[in-house]
Amino acid sequence: MRQRTGVAAAGVVVLAWGEWLNRRWSRTLVGDNGGDVEAVVVLGYRNPQPTANFINRWRVRAGIRSITDDGAHDTRVIFSGGTTTSGGVSEAQLMADYARSVLEFGGTVLLEEESTTTWENVTNVIPLLEDVNRIKIASQPAHALKARAYLRRQRPDLAKRLVRADDHRPGEWLIVKPLLALYGLWTLRGLKPDERRTTPG
Template sequence: MRRRTGLATAGAAALVWGEWLNWRWSRALVGSGVGASEAVVVLGYRNPQSTANFVNRWRVRAGIRSVAADGARGTRVIFSGGPTSNGAAEAQLMADYAKSVLEYDGTVLLEDRSATTWENITNVIPLLEGVDRIKIVSQPAHALKARAYLRRQRPDLAARVVRADDYRPGEWMVGKPLLALYGLWTLRGLTAEERKVSL
């Protein structure tokens, strides 16, 4: 009985820890944002099949729900991701899913050359010029890494970054401890300043 209680306590603690870390990451390197126009950047994930995989489908949904509720003037959704093993670009697969399944009919732009997160940011920069607010969508740790890369490459654009709707309490809850562990590993190159929560 004690062992079961101990396992249940450890499991609950892992869930809370994973939730808390993902919450923190979703609030790091973001501002409050002003202005009417926005860009929502959705980062792709390895996609060897000919349609968007589970992770990319979730990222597209999070990207679409990140579009300002007031339908911000000039909102553009940018799908970023290069060719996969089947030849199609992740960006195109995500855009196809957004249009055909989610019936998104807003402005969509594609960045279809990137193979890494650094390249995602480098290649979307020209598409971010002139917008007032920038949202970067992925799992919280990956989105934070991308925001840090934008800050390193273009601090002026990074100052326009606001929170995306890619973190929701309880979403991916069972997987969040694993995402948190993986996130700690992938974010090890970030400075303490880049991990600082923006309140």
């Protein structure tokens, strides 16, 4: 009985750690910038099949729910991702199709269809962000943080406009959050100490 209790307690600690770390990442390198024009950038994940895969579908949902729904903001949703197979449809197009046909999203959509890496995602969406007051990047929290750090490196002036996307909700993906946290620690190992702060410099 004592052993079971210990295992259960350890499980709770691991789940809590995964929850905490993903929450922290979702709140790193973001501010509270004002303005009535916002962009939600949804980053694609490799998608060789002809419809949006599970991860891209979740990212689209996270992006759509990140829209400020107060009627006072002019929002554009930017789907970013190139093709992963020769002659295939881009990740951006697959995500846009899912947003329109399944989620019935009728707002402004822009596509960036050339990127094959996160660095390229950021580089290629910059021209679509020049006139935006508020920038949200939607993906898994660690991946979104990596993209925010890249924007900070490429265009620190635009990085000052970053605000938090709705990419973390308590209990969502709870069981796999520890795995996402471990993977995130590995993918974020190249970030500098000042890119891990909870507020932009």
